[in-house]
Amino acid sequence: MWDRPEALSTISSLLFGVFALGLLYIGILVTVHSPLFPVREVVITGSISRVTPTQIDNVVHRELRGTFFTINLDASRLAFEKLPWVRKVQVRRQWPDRLEVTLEEHAVLARWRQDGLVNTHGEIFTAASDDPLPVFSGPPELAGDMATNYAAFDRALAPLGRRVQDIRVSERRAWTVQLEDGMTLELGRERVVERLSKFADAYVTSVGLMKEPPRMVDLRYPNGFAVRLKTVNKGA
Structure with missing residues (x-):
């Protein structure tokens, strides 16, 4: 060779x-x-109203490590996602020395029991809020259905000038809705949106004519409903 x-x-x-x-x-x-390629600027984008500049600054200075090339984007994303009110984060590099962080906040819809919140996607999260909100309670896996049905309930009741204050779903999947004036609607386990919508359509010519608003309305009947007054029971 x-x-x-x-x-x-x-x-x-x-x-x-x-x-x-x-x-x-x-x-x-x-x-x-090389230290010649540091991250010199972190740019925060997105519609932010709940996350504070101090919270963001703490993450930037305490959690972000590395140069422009070595910084771990997944670890950086997780650090921002730990902040209250942050739902989703995207992190990307911008040559030559910038990190762009896009934050999406939770849009709060309701309280979850006594210690949580529910966003408009039906996701349960934890954060502090003094907003006047309806309260959801039930099996956690039904939070998405509760968020969806809440919107449908709200649309059905809007012409009556009434709003939902509380939604409860039992372990047996039975739905109970309480309005802001204290009226309770028993919807059962099936066709809950349909039942409430029919009640709203019939309200003006039925419950709306009563001198005393009912304390409870049972909508589980196939062809009508029953009301319970504060003093006596009465079928309708």
């Missing part, structure tokens, strides 16, 4: 290629870890 010039030329080319690749790898490694 050593007396074959073409073989020696091939081997020399291969060795040179390996050497060049090694130098390239070392150069890239040095560049990536």
Whole structure:
């Protein structure tokens, strides 16, 4: 082999290629870890009203580590997602020294029991809020259905000038809705939106004519409903 010039030329080319690749790898490694490429600016985008500048500043200075090339984008995203009111985060690099962080906040819809909140996607989260909100309670896996049905209930009751104050779903999946004036609607386990909508349509010519508003309305009947007054029971 050593007396074959073409073989020696091939081997020399291969060795040179390996050497060049090694130098390239070392150069890239040095560049990536070089302090000459710091993250000089963190830009926050998104519609933000609940997350405070102090909270953001704490994450930037305490949680973000590395140069422009070595900073862990997933770890950075998780650090921001730990903030109260933050629902979703996107983090990306912008050459040469910028990190862009896009925050999406929870849009609160209701309280969840006594210690949580529900957003408009039906997701349960924890944060502090003094907003006057309806209260949801029931199996956590039904929070999404409760958010969806709340919107439908609200639309059905809007022409009557009434709003939902409380939604409760039992372990047996029976729905109970309480309005802001204290009236309770028993909807049962099936066709709950349909039942409430029919009640709203019939309200003006039935319950709306009563001198005393009922304390409870049972909408589980197939062709009507029953009302319970504060003093006596009365079928309707």
